[in-house]
Amino acid sequence: MTDLLALARDLDAADPLAPHRRxxxxxxxxxxxxxxxxxxxxxxxxxxxxxxxxxDDWGTRLIRSWDEQWMQLPLQLGDRIGRAVLGADAGQTVVADSTSVLIYKLLRAAAGYDRARTEIVIETGNFPTDRFLAEGVAAECGLTLRWLEPDAVTGVTGDDLATVLSERTALVCLSHVDYRSGTVADMPAITALAHEAGALMMWDLCHSVGVIPMQLDAWGVDIAVGCTYKYLNGGPGSPAFAYLRRGLQGILRQPIQGWWSAADIFAMGPEYVPSPDIRQLLSGTPPVVSMLAMQDMLGLIEEAGIEAIRAKSISLTDLVLRAYDAELAPRGVRLLSPRDAAVRGSHVSIGHPDFQRVTQQLWADGVIPDFRFPDGIRLGLSPLSTSHVEAVTGLLAVRDAL
Structure with missing residues (x-):
């Protein structure tokens, strides 16, 4: 215990991002x-x-703030997210709606892209929202779901995908980082495979955005959706963002044709004409209040740099694995995440039959991990706000509770 905490203190002392915790x-x-x-x-x-x-903005400027700043906020924040963490040029990312609504919009738009293609590929272990929405869209459009069943720790590989891709594949929908294991999928390779089969590629970025560098433009990603309340610290229920590559804008047609996505938003015309640019993904009035908190975190990410954030994430998860080996593995705790840092996101999952009870005790003692049914604990390590000492303290608390 002393050696682990001493190591954690040394790592914190050498951490160039440590001042950001304040x-x-x-x-x-x-x-x-x-x-x-x-x-x-x-x-x-x-x-x-x-x-x-x-x-000020609301209380003093009142409705004038729409003209002065709020009208462009979804696009401005989208561009900022694209530049800071997605590797995306301006005009391809927008902030709007919840993650579920944006996934639905883009699944539905992609499903209608090529009527000759009749299958959507998705993983059985994907986050429930993604799976449920895919089932709903398939039912609406008369499409078939092709289910991938990869190894729970290694995640979806190119070999897995190759077994189901065909001329019938309309869309492949996967998560960049597995919400359970933290495994990072090979986004450029898998995207290339989907394109070789003539399919569109859609990525869920909820567990990777803000901690893992990516290059959506360079890797040829078609569609991506991510939330802002995890590593972008936008607060509970903060709106999601959607990325749609420029070549598909004005071609894919999203189904919720609200006035904010119209080509002329104030024309109030008799029929719907969609905006030809990224604004086509909007529907109703944007949630301006819910867009406030993420702006401070984006500033911090821009200052720190996504590559440095990734390096800190690896340092934290490496230390947690070292502590796991020393303190939890001998007590029958299973490691549910990859050991290779190159394919590990910013959380480490561990399993034990007593973890539901243990989590309740930990929360009562001021140590707050995340329980995942049936017997998993996720140790989520947000690099800019988490110290090495904090990470080790949490793991040792798991040991003590056991």
Whole structure:
């Protein structure tokens, strides 16, 4: 125990991103917050931003703020996310709606792209929302789902995908980082395979955006959706973002044809004419208040740099694995994440039959990981807000609870 904590203190002392931890609000009574992969901590500056918004942008400027700043906010924030963490040029990312609504819009749009193609490929272990929505869209459009059943830890590989791709494949829909194991899929290779079969490729980025560098433009990704309340710290229920590569804009047709996606939003014309650009993915009035908090975190990410954030993530998860080997493996705890840092995201999953009870005890003691049915704990390590000492403290608390 002493060696692990001493090592953690040394790593924190050498950590170039350590000063950024001061930007986050304190949580009294919390010794270790290891659930940033579900809900990121708020930044201290966000309280002032929200107060200023109520006082000035809304309270003083009133409806004039729509013309002065709010109309363009979904596009401006989308471009900022694209530039900082997606490897996407401007005009291809927009912030709007929930993750579920955006996934539905884009699944439905992709399903109608080539009527001769009748199958959607998805993984049996994908996040429930993705699977449920794919089932619904398939039923609406008369399509067939082709299910991948990869190894739970290694995740979907090119070999897995090759077994189901055909001239019937309309769309492949996968997660970049597995929400259970934290395994990182080979986005460029899998995207290339989908394209070789003539299919569109859609990625769920919820567990990778903000912690894993990516190059959506360079890798030829067609469609991507991600949330902003995990590693982008936008707060509970903050809106999601969608990426649609420029070559598909004006070609794919999303199904929720609200006035904000019309070519002339204020024409109030008799029929719907979609905007030819990324604004076509909007529907109703954007949730401006819910777009506030993520702006502070985006500023922090821009300052730190996504490559440095990834290096800190690897350092944290490597240390957790070292502590797991020393303290939890001898107690019968299973490792449910990859050991290879190159294919491991920013959370480590472990399993034990007693973990549901253990999680309740940990929360009561101020150590907050995430329980996943039936017997898994996810140790979510948000690099800008989590220290090495905090990570080790959490793991040792799991040991003590066992």
């Amino acid at each position: 930007a986050f609000s304190e949580a009294p009574g919390v010794r270790a917050y290891l659930d940033g992969n579900s809900l990121g901590r708020p930044l201290a500056a966000t309280a002032d931003r929200i107060a200023g918004f109520v006082r």
